[in-house]
Amino acid sequence: MKLETERLLLRRFTTEDVKEAYNYLGDPDTMRYIEAPYSEEQTKEFIRNYAACDAAAVYALVEKKSGHLIGHMIFHPYGCEQIYELGFIIHREYQKQGYGFEMSHALLRYGFQKMKLHKITAETVEPNEASRHLLQKLGMKQEAVFREQVFYHGEWMDEYHYGILAKDYYADNSVSVE
Ligand SMILES: CC(C)(COP(=O)(O)OP(=O)(O)OC[C@H]1O[C@@H](n2cnc3c(N)ncnc32)[C@H](O)[C@@H]1OP(=O)(O)O)[C@@H](O)C(=O)NCCC(=O)NCCS
Numbered sequence: 001m002k003l004e005t006e007r008l009l010l011r012r013f014t015t016e017d018v019k020e021a022y023n024y025l026g027d028p029d030t031m032r033y034i035e036a037p038y039s040e041e042q043t044k045e046f047i048r049n050y051a052a053c054d055a056a057a058v059y060a061l062v063e064k065k066s067g068h069l070i071g072h073m074i075f076h077p078y079g080c081e082q083i084y085e086l087g088f089i090i091h092r093e094y095q096k097q098g099y100g101f102e103m104s105h106a107l108l109r110y111g112f113q114k115m116k117l118h119k120i121t122a123e124t125v126e127p128n129e130a131s132r133h134l135l136q137k138l139g140m141k142q143e144a145v146f147r148e149q150v151f152y153h154g155e156w157m158d159e160y161h162y163g164i165l166a167k168d169y170y171a172d173n174s175v176s177v178e
Contacts, residue, residue, distance in 0.1 A: 001059065001075070005106045008099060009062040010073060013051040017060055018044055020069035024091035033128040033152065034089065061103060063094065070094040075107055082118035084111055088134070100134045108138060112169045113177065119165050125150055126158040135162045139172055 003010040013021070018040075024030045025038040025046065038046065050058045057076030060069055071094065074087030086107060088100050111117040122140060124131035136142075140162040148156035169175060 001110075003059075003103070003106055003110055004064075005102050007064055008103050008106075009064055010059045010103060010106075011062065013047050013058070013060045013072075015047060015051055017051070017069050018047050021047055021060075021072075023069075024071055024089060027092055030089065030092045033125050033131070061088075061090065061099075063099070070099065073103055073107060075111070078121055082116075084115075084117055084120050086111075086120050086122045088131075095130065100130075101137055104134065104138055108164065108169060109175075112166050117166060119163055121161065121163045123162070124160050125152065126160060132160060132162075138164065139168060140164045141168070 001010065002012075022038070022040055022043040025043050026040070028037045031037045057074060059073050059075065061071045061073055062068065063070050071088065071090035075084055077083065078085035086104060088104060090100055108120060111120050120140075122135050124135065126132075126145075141164065142160055143163045144161040146159040146161070149159035150157045170177070
């Protein structure tokens, strides 16, 4: 999949991406609610896996004006072909500029309008306010809380599950249908 918005581009990873991918995958702050920061070797393996993968599930997120790889988006089937999971990670220095919303919104549009998906789902942990705000801004509803489901940084955290159905998406008056 290749997707373009006003300021961003979504594309497959290539082996050239290792250095810039390490900038965010190796950054403890950016990775805080995901997993331990990656080593350079783990980053190379990550790129090898996703650059070589035909049915990609993880896509490189590029800032058009600089050409920099600034993060990645996850978009793949979740349990069945009509339900997809959405995920995102953006390098700390590129956060809070509306990029997460811009590309997630484009993926919702692509998923519902082009792929005719039934539902898009996402997960995050309770203290990840940025992620929860973004999911709510996308019109996703909180559907479940798995209490103390994830152990990060020496503490148990609640895992929040969000979802949006095609009918919720189309009921939103701000949605423009192609
Ligand atoms: C979650 C993440 C992708 C958000 O991306 P972003 O580009 O910074 O988000 P946006 O700028 O599009 O902001 C979307 C909304 O979230 C809000 N938001 C962003 N960061 C926030 C923060 N740290 N705390 C509270 N709200 C925040 C914004 O204000 C905006 O809402 P508004 O328009 O009502 O003001 C980014 O913070 C990130 O990559 N975090 C590290 C990786 C991660 O935790 N990924 C999620 C794993 S589940």
